[in-house]
Amino acid sequence: EIVMTQSPATLSVSPGERATLSCRASQSVSSNLAWYQQKPGQAPRLLIYGASTRATGIPARFSGSGSGTEFSLTISSLQSEDFAVYYCHQYNNWPRGTFGQGTKVEVK
Amino acid sequence: EVQLLESGGDLTQPGGSLRLSCAASGFAFSSFAMGWVRQAPGGGLEWVSGITGSGVSTFHADSVRGRFTISRDNSKNTLFLQMSSLRAEDTARYYCAKYGDVFTGYHVDIWGRGTQVTV
Numbered sequence: 001e002i003v004m005t006q007s008p009a010t011l012s013v014s015p016g017e018r019a020t021l022s023c024r025a026s027q028s029v030s031s032n033l034a035w036y037q038q039k040p041g042q043a044p045r046l047l048i049y050g051a052s053t054r055a056t057g058i059p060a061r062f063s064g065s066g067s068g069t070e071f072s073l074t075i076s077s078l079q080s081e082d083f084a085v086y087y088c089h090q091y092n093n094w095p096r097g098t099f100g101q102g103t104k105v106e107v108k
Numbered sequence: 109e110v111q112l113l114e115s116g117g118d119l120t121q122p123g124g125s126l127r128l129s130c131a132a133s134g135f136a137f138s139s140f141a142m143g144w145v146r147q148a149p150g151g152g153l154e155w156v157s158g159i160t161g162s163g164v165s166t167f168h169a170d171s172v173r174g175r176f177t178i179s180r181d182n183s184k185n186t187l188f189l190q191m192s193s194l195r196a197e198d199t200a201r202y203y204c205a206k207y208g209d210v211f212t213g214y215h216v217d218i219w220g221r222g223t224q225v226t227v
C-alpha cells in the first residue's frame with residue numbers, strides 16, 4: 001500500500017497570507033495526485049488533479065505542484081472560506097487509491 | 109448538474125447488514141468507474157470499494173473484503189454497496205464517488221453528500 005503523509009497536521013494562517021501544504025508518497029505516484037478541500041459537515045470537494053490542474057470552478061489562488069513522491073498545495077492569499085481540512089490522494093494504483101491524513105488550515 | 113445522492117445508512121447491531129444506494133444523475137453513468145469512500149467520526153478518508161463502468165470488475169479494500177460487495181445497475185443509474193457482518197469499526201459516513209477517466213485520471217471528481225452508518 002502506498003502511504004501518503006501530509007504535513008503539517010495543522011497550519012495556522014492569517015487571512016490574506018500564503019499557505020503551503022505538503023504531501024509525500026512512500027513510493028512514486030507519478031503525477032497521479034489530487035487535492036480535496038473538506039469543510040465541517042460537508043463532503044470533500046476536488047481542487048486539483050494531475051498534481052497541478054485546477055478543477056472546474058476552482059479559484060486561481062489554489063495551485064498544485066510536484067511529481068513522483070513530493071507534492072505541495074499553495075493557497076496564495078487565504079480567504080475566509082478557505083479555512084478547512086485539505087487531503088491529498090494518490091490514484092496511481094487505481095482503484096486502491098490512498099489518502100493523506102489531512103492538514104487543517106485554521107485562523108491564526 | 110452532476111449529482112450523487114446516497115441513501116440506506118442506518119443504526120445497526122454488530123453482525124448486521126445494510127445496503128447503501130447511490131442515485132446518479134447529470135452524466136453518462138455507465139461510462140465511468142464509481143466507488144465508495146468512508147470517513148470515520150473525526151477521521152480521514154478511506155477507500156472502501158470500486159467498480160468499473162461496465163460493472164465487470166470490482167475491487168474491495170482488505171478491511172471489507174468478503175463482507176462488502178459493490179455493484180451497479182446501469183439501467184437505473186444506481187450504485188450499491190451491500191454490507192454484511194458489520195463491525196463497530198465500520199461506523200463511518202459513506203460517500204459515493206465518481207471517478208475521472210483515462211484522459212483526466214482516476215481521481216474522484218464528484219462526491220455525494222454521504223450517508224451515515226453506525227454499528
